[in-house]
Amino acid sequence: MKKALAIDVGGTKIYNTLVDEAGQIAGEIEKHSTPKEYSEIIDLFKSIISKYEDEVDVIAFATCGAVNNSNDGILGSTGNIAKDYPKTNFKSLSTKPVFVENDANCAAWAEHIIGASKGYPYSIMLTLGTGVGGGIILDNKLYKGKSGAAGEMHFKIARNAKRRCTCGSKDCFEAYASGTGLRLTAVEISGNLDITTYDVIAGLEIGNELMMRIFNTWQNDIINGIIGLADIFDPDVVVLSGSMAEFVNTEYITDAVNKEIVTQPTKVVKASAGNYSGMIGAGLLALKVGVNG
Amino acid sequence: MKKALAIDVGGTKIYNTLVDEAGQIAGEIEKHSTPKEYSEIIDLFKSIISKYEDEVDVIAFATCGAVNNSNDGILGSTGNIAKDYPKTNFKSLSTKPVFVENDANCAAWAEHIIGASKGYPYSIMLTLGTGVGGGIILDNKLYKGKSGAAGEMHFKIARNAKRRCTCGSKDCFEAYASGTGLRLTAVEISGNLDITTYDVIAGLEIGNELMMRIFNTWQNDIINGIIGLADIFDPDVVVLSGSMAEFVNTEYITDAVNKEIVTQPTKVVKASAGNYSGMIGAGLLALKVGVNG
Numbered sequence: 001m002k003k004a005l006a007i008d009v010g011g012t013k014i015y016n017t018l019v020d021e022a023g024q025i026a027g028e029i030e031k032h033s034t035p036k037e038y039s040e041i042i043d044l045f046k047s048i049i050s051k052y053e054d055e056v057d058v059i060a061f062a063t064c065g066a067v068n069n070s071n072d073g074i075l076g077s078t079g080n081i082a083k084d085y086p087k088t089n090f091k092s093l094s095t096k097p098v099f100v101e102n103d104a105n106c107a108a109w110a111e112h113i114i115g116a117s118k119g120y121p122y123s124i125m126l127t128l129g130t131g132v133g134g135g136i137i138l139d140n141k142l143y144k145g146k147s148g149a150a151g152e153m154h155f156k157i158a159r160n161a162k163r164r165c166t167c168g169s170k171d172c173f174e175a176y177a178s179g180t181g182l183r184l185t186a187v188e189i190s191g192n193l194d195i196t197t198y199d200v201i202a203g204l205e206i207g208n209e210l211m212m213r214i215f216n217t218w219q220n221d222i223i224n225g226i227i228g229l230a231d232i233f234d235p236d237v238v239v240l241s242g243s244m245a246e247f248v249n250t251e252y253i254t255d256a257v258n259k260e261i262v263t264q265p266t267k268v269v270k271a272s273a274g275n276y277s278g279m280i281g282a283g284l285l286a287l288k289v290g291v292n293g
Numbered sequence: 294m295k296k297a298l299a300i301d302v303g304g305t306k307i308y309n310t311l312v313d314e315a316g317q318i319a320g321e322i323e324k325h326s327t328p329k330e331y332s333e334i335i336d337l338f339k340s341i342i343s344k345y346e347d348e349v350d351v352i353a354f355a356t357c358g359a360v361n362n363s364n365d366g367i368l369g370s371t372g373n374i375a376k377d378y379p380k381t382n383f384k385s386l387s388t389k390p391v392f393v394e395n396d397a398n399c400a401a402w403a404e405h406i407i408g409a410s411k412g413y414p415y416s417i418m419l420t421l422g423t424g425v426g427g428g429i430i431l432d433n434k435l436y437k438g439k440s441g442a443a444g445e446m447h448f449k450i451a452r453n454a455k456r457r458c459t460c461g462s463k464d465c466f467e468a469y470a471s472g473t474g475l476r477l478t479a480v481e482i483s484g485n486l487d488i489t490t491y492d493v494i495a496g497l498e499i500g501n502e503l504m505m506r507i508f509n510t511w512q513n514d515i516i517n518g519i520i521g522l523a524d525i526f527d528p529d530v531v532v533l534s535g536s537m538a539e540f541v542n543t544e545y546i547t548d549a550v551n552k553e554i555v556t557q558p559t560k561v562v563k564a565s566a567g568n569y570s571g572m573i574g575a576g577l578l579a580l581k582v583g584v585n586g
Contacts, residue, residue, distance in 0.1 A: 075557060076557075120439075121439065122438055122439045134525075136525075138431070138436070143431070144527070145415055145526055145527025145528065145556065146414065146415045146527050146528060146557065147527055147556065147557035149527045149557055150525065150526055150527035150556065151525065151527075152524040152527075152554075152555045152556055153524070153525070154520070154521070154555055155448060155520070155521025155522070155524060155525060156450055156517045156520065156521055157451075157452055158450075158452040159450055159451040159452070159453075159464075159469075159514070159517070160452075160453075167553075167555045168553070169553040169555075171517075173521075221452070224449045224452070224464075225449075227447070227448070227449060227462065228447070228448025228449055228466075228521075229448070229525075231445040231446070231447040231448060232427075232429075232443065232444065232445065232446070232448060232522075233438055233443055234437070234438025234439050234442045234443035234444075234445075235439060236439045260460075260461070260462040261445075261447070262369075262442070262445045262447055262460045262462075263359070263438065263440065263442035263443065263445055264368060264439065264440035264442055
């Protein structure tokens with residue numbers, strides 16, 4: 001069975017493992033802190049690749065940042081990682097084929113092949129973490145747009161220019177639906193500048209009314225964003241992943257969304273491809289595309 | 294050259310004409326008031342079809358309402374037209390092939406083949422009229438979603454539940470970006486309940502500051518919606534059509550959008566396929582799909 005060396009590159013951690021054609025993890029999972037210096041990042045890539053490249057058919061990167069349509073380079077800049085990283089010439093890192101895709105797109109693909117959106121031609125994945133990532137599968141294909149950068153969930157869901165988003169714009173879905181968004185909603189509603197997402201989650205568990213109101217406001221912002229995506233895409237399913245997804249009630253969200261959309265009913269479910277879905281999706285995409293490419 | 298009998302069905306008017314394979318109007322344009330009674334609508338269809346069906350290869354409907362993926366029936370209900378209209382069995386109306394598509398989708402297709410988005414694989418069309426219609430072309434294909442209903446521009450761009458939309462939901466893009474939206478923005482800003490869109494447009498022409506402020510607020514809501522669509526789709530071009538599109542400044546909108554998006558630069562342009570783009574698009578789609586179908 002063909003195998004990929006999968007490398008997940010984030011601003012704080014870099015993971016690597018082996019992934020087979022069936023989407024199974026087929027090696028040890030190694031975890032590294034992302035070096036501050038660009039040259040050290042490249043050295044780390046080289047050391048991982050030299051260790052595994054003889055065993056695999058392709059090298060598959062799941063990376064932060066938007067990736068071009070030829071799956072070999074990053075478009076524009078990416079926050080929170082060495083400034084020169086987007087200039088990386090990935091193909092030069094190995095004599096084996098090298099495939100690169102955005103990490104959220106990879107995770108969406110893993111859900112489509114082995115996870116919660118398996119069997120559905122049309123799905124949208126939202127990764128609710130510190131920020132919000134997105135991946136769009138249409139007609140069983142990863143949707144990339146004209147340049148490869150599609151699926152950025154920076155549509156605006158508010159009109160009062162109240163919250164600045166990490167993208168530099170204001171009132172984006174990410175600024176409300178992320179973990180950061182939950183904290184900002186908590187500050188707005190409670191008036192307590194020191195309140196944390198943990199306070200809200202802990203309060204929920206003991207039925208604290210204020211914390212429930214904060215949580216419901218946050219979850220309602222997620223619902224509002226999904227309503228828009230469902231009206232635009234008419235998807236079979238919307239998959240929620242990421243650290244914040246574990247707290248939401250997908251049955252409640254599904255009902256609330258279907259009450260408001262003008263397209264046909266959809267469903268909202270939690271991701272099921274696991275914590276390493278980025279690497280799994282990168283491996284699956286690379287084994288599909290990269291070997292022949 | 295093959296020809297379609299194109300029939301555009303709206304809540305107030307029904308038009309018909311002939312459209313050839315090149316997207317040219319190839320017959321007289323006939324205009325009828327939409328009958329109130331469903332049986333009279335069907336009688337009108339029959340009389341139009343019997344007059345022209347011998348001359349054409351296919352009957353092409355551009356209709357209000359969402360249309361299924363087999364292009365032969367309407368999904369759900371459509372406002373502002375006889376209640377039974379969505380149940381119409383279009384195929385039974387002629388011995389020639391009958392093709393049905395949503396009117397905004399047809400107009401988007403006409404722009405893609407002969408109009409402002411010609412030559413661009415990825416385009417979004419927004420029809421700014423009394424309401425807002427949408428049509429999405431991805432990789433040179435009309436995007437329909439799982440059921441055919443995709444492209445409804447009812448994503449929310451506000452969070453205060455201030456404006457009820459025609460769809461029954463609140464704060465949709467349509468409730469701000471439409472002609473109705475301009476009037477509501479004018480009422481909100483001026484405090485004058487009797488202000489009309491005509492007052493705003495007339496005020497613009499004489500440089501009235503209040504009317505310019507109202508107009509700019511409205512245009513900024515359109516910009517905010519387009520930012521979201523550009524971040525989601527990474528389109529080559531966004532086409533603005535409909536009666537309200539003539540007032541907007543597409544160069545200003547393009548610059549404002551490109552300043553905020555995180556995907557690659559796009560452009561916003563006005564539609565150029567003319568007033569009958571719905572019929573032209575229906576004819577072109579039908580001659581492509583319907584004749585062999």
